[in-house]
Structures are given as C-alpha cells and as structure tokens.
Amino acid sequence: MSAATPRRRRMSRAERERQMLDVAEQVFGERGYRATSMDEIAERCGVSKPMLYEYFGSKDGLLLACVARSQAELHEVTQKAVAGATDPRDVLWRGMVAYFSFIDSHSRSFAMLVSEPVAGPPETAQAIEDIRRQQSTLIAGVLATFAAGVPADVLEAHTEIIIGASERLSLWRTRRPGVTVEDAARYMTDFCWSGLSPYLTHTPAPDPGPGDGEGRPAPG
Template sequence: MSGATPRPPSRRTRMSRAARERQMLDVAEQVFGEHGYQAASMDEIAERCGVSKPMLYEYFGSKDGLLVACVTRSKAELLDVTQKAMAAATTPEDILWRGMVAYFSFIDSHSKSFAMLLREPTAATPQTAEAVEATRRQQSTLIAGVLATFAPSAPADVIEAYTQIIMGASERMALWQTSRPDVSAEDAARYMTDFCRQGLSPYLTPAPPRPCAEAPREPR
C-alpha cells in the first residue's frame, strides 16, 4: 500500500449537465418546501448540491428561474404519471379512480413543495404564477376528457363547470391531505370520486341490472 496521504474527494462531483440539473432541481424542491420561497437560500441549495452559487445562476438565471424550472418539471411528471395510471383502466369509472389516485399520490410525494406553492401564491414573480397556471390548464384538459367519458350524456358546459369545481376541490383536498398523515392517497381519491359520482349522477348511465339467479327446478 502506498504511504501517500489520500487526497480529499473533490467538492464537485463530475456529472453530465442533465444529471446535474436533475440534482439541482431535486435539492431546490426540498429547500423550497422546507423554508418557503422567500426564505429559501441559493447559498444553501448550492451547498447541498456541492456546487458554486454562480453555477446555479448559470443553469437557471435566478431563484425565480429555479422555482419555475421545478414547477415545469413537476407539471411534466404529473401528466406522465396520471396518463400512465389511466391507461391501465378498463372502465370509465376505473379511469377516474386511477387518475385520482395517481394525482394524490404524486402530491403526497411532493407535499412540502406543493403546500408552499399554495400557501405563498404571491411570493414569486408572474413567471412562476404562469407556470403554476399552466399545470392547472394541463390537468383541466385531462380531467375534462375523463369526465366526458365518465358521464357521456353531460352537456359541454356541465363538463366545463365540473372540471373547474374538481380542480379547486382537488387542490384543497391535497392541501388538507398534506396536514393529515393518516389520510392516504387512496382515501383522498375515494372522497373525490364519490363527490364526482354524486355531482354527475343525473348524467350517468345506469348500470344494467344484474340477472336474477334462476330458481332451481324441482326434480320430476
């Protein structure tokens, strides 16, 4: 064995640009969720990433640019997980259920940052607000399509109205869920699907009656 003193590991681990960006976004989301947007420090984010603060600015331009990037990534991930979940469904009701479970599961895994965005709506710049609204528009389009399948006889204005109701209710439900560790994603999804079923009941196609079992014939 060599008697030379081993060199300390480099503070900045070599990564590809894409991997480094993912790391920065992961850490930034944690810090934003822990401290809130205003109190979050670019110095702390850089320190946790093992990079210099100038490198953060090189990648994202500003703290707000970093938050926008976090929201934009979450938007894409949320669409991906909900679409994949619904693709495995076999009935309109199953599509609704799987979509709701996927949504609340995703929010549960990003609970701190999600709560921060809803509790500090005026903390960031218009660019961040627009990124959040873009996520809402994405989910609105997805929900409207699900509702149209779930309640095919509902008029377009009813679908549009219930889409907005469900969007608002889902955000409030998710925010409530983040403060209630005993409420699972499945619990939240069940509350929302029950709500949808009751609200849209005038437009739902009744399930066909189950055939009655034929009485056994007496032997002759």
C-alpha cells in the first residue's frame, strides 16, 4: 500500500497576500507597470485572477500595495539602523548603509518606480513622494538630536540633498555592479559631512582613508 500523499498546508490570508506582493513586485520590476499583466502574476502565484482582484481590487491597487509595503519596510530598517548611532556622522553612515542595502534587495522595482512614476496610477507619484518625506523626516530628526547647533534650514536642505542624491546614486549603481553598498554609503556620508561639519563642534574629521577594514569609514 502506498503512503498517502501529504496534504499541502493552506496559506493564511496574510501569507497569501505577502506571496502575491512578492511576485507582483518581481514582475513589475521585470516588465514595467504597463507590460505587467494580472494573468501572469496570478499564474506565478498559483491563484486565480479573481482572487488577485479580491485582495487588491485592480492592477493599480496591487502596485500601490507594493509601494506601501516598501515604505513601511524601508522606514523600519533605517529607523533600526540609526537608533544605535553615536554621533552625526554615524547617523549618516548607518542610514546610508541601511538604505542602499534595502534598495539592493528591491533594485528592479525601485528602478522602475523612480524612472517611470507616471506609468502607474496617478497615486504612484504621491506614494513615492511620501516615501521621500518619510525618510527625510527620519534623517532630519535623528541628526537634530546629535547636531542641535545646525540651523533648521541647513538641516532641512541637507536632508533634501541626501534623499535626492541617494536615489540618483542608487540608479547609477544599477549600471555599476562593482560599486558596493559600503562604497555608496561612504560616498554619501563624505559628501554630506563636508556640508554639515562647519556647523558642528567637537566632532570627528572626515575620514581620508578607505575605511576601517569592516566596511565603514574609520573614525577621524
């Protein structure tokens, strides 16, 4: 008598939703928003297309759900990273490493969203801007804790520079696979530090060397 075939465990709603978002993000990144079909996403998930619509309502809704999840995850990883910072330069370094590491794990979908924000539903551009505002608020708040002497407009300007430059550097890295997360974080930290350091006192000087051997800049 042959052994009975084990019954596959039924996914919970949360697990199924996570699977759908994982697959959708991958397909959006591979094909772009316009060329992505709900049929392909459903097939890759092993579900019916009506079930996909039941969860997200439309392709627009599915893309926006992907963006919303990325926003929450990025906030969580960067918040945790900067929580252990000991000085303003450390804030920049930790935040940049967390950001570029996150982008690496979502590189195709990130490039698609930043390069083609108008290809998706009208709410996409606003959702991406919300992510930028989220990150700038986080960075500015933590920097202000360690650098109370920096004028508010200077701090705000530098957080805007950080957000914009980080996006461009991330896109540039998609064409430069040899540039590591640590390389990108060091470029951003050094660049921003040169602008902030005149407003700070009793802080380490920028690192002139390649690093401390562990991927982060050596203390000045």
